[in-house]
Amino acid sequence: MNERQLPHPSGLPPPLLLSRLDCDRLEALLDQAPPGLDLGGLRRELDRAEVVEPAQVPADVITMNSIIRFVDEATGEEREAALVYPRDADGRAERISILAPVGSALLGLRVGARIAWPLPGGRSAQLRVLGLRYQPEAAGDLHR
Numbered sequence: 001m002n003e004r005q006l007p008h009p010s011g012l013p014p015p016l017l018l019s020r021l022d023c024d025r026l027e028a029l030l031d032q033a034p035p036g037l038d039l040g041g042l043r044r045e046l047d048r049a050e051v052v053e054p055a056q057v058p059a060d061v062i063t064m065n066s067i068i069r070f071v072d073e074a075t076g077e078e079r080e081a082a083l084v085y086p087r088d089a090d091g092r093a094e095r096i097s098i099l100a101p102v103g104s105a106l107l108g109l110r111v112g113a114r115i116a117w118p119l120p121g122g123r124s125a126q127l128r129v130l131g132l133r134y135q136p137e138a139a140g141d142l143h144r
Helices: 020-032 040-048 101-106
Strands: 017-019 050-052 067-072 078-084 095-097 114-118 124-134
Touching: 017 020, 020 040, 020 050, 040 101, 078 124, 095 101, 101 114
Parallel strands: 017 050, 078 095
Antiparallel strands: 067 078, 067 124, 114 124
């Protein structure tokens, strides 16, 4: 089981669906990554994903540049953040890089999925995806 995702009722990680465009761009990103970066989590996610054409991605699936609304199930605190490529990650909490462990864990999940978000000190928060305010495929914006 991927350590960043809570088990699916079947005992397996939640199903993962990716657009071909995102997969191609992320494969290129992995190919160009500097040595020494631990990208194993993202590589494992790409390897297990079902890849479909962008027009076939359901509107409730997290894709690159999606704006995700989620809740910390322990505190009830709701937040919103965009899943972005490293070039667009600027350190703000509202932008999660795909290269961050939680970014890799969010990619391809559906609304309603739960994940464990690593916190400092070895702790983690249990997050549930509440919705997507924006998804490029649903908006017809495939150039982002």
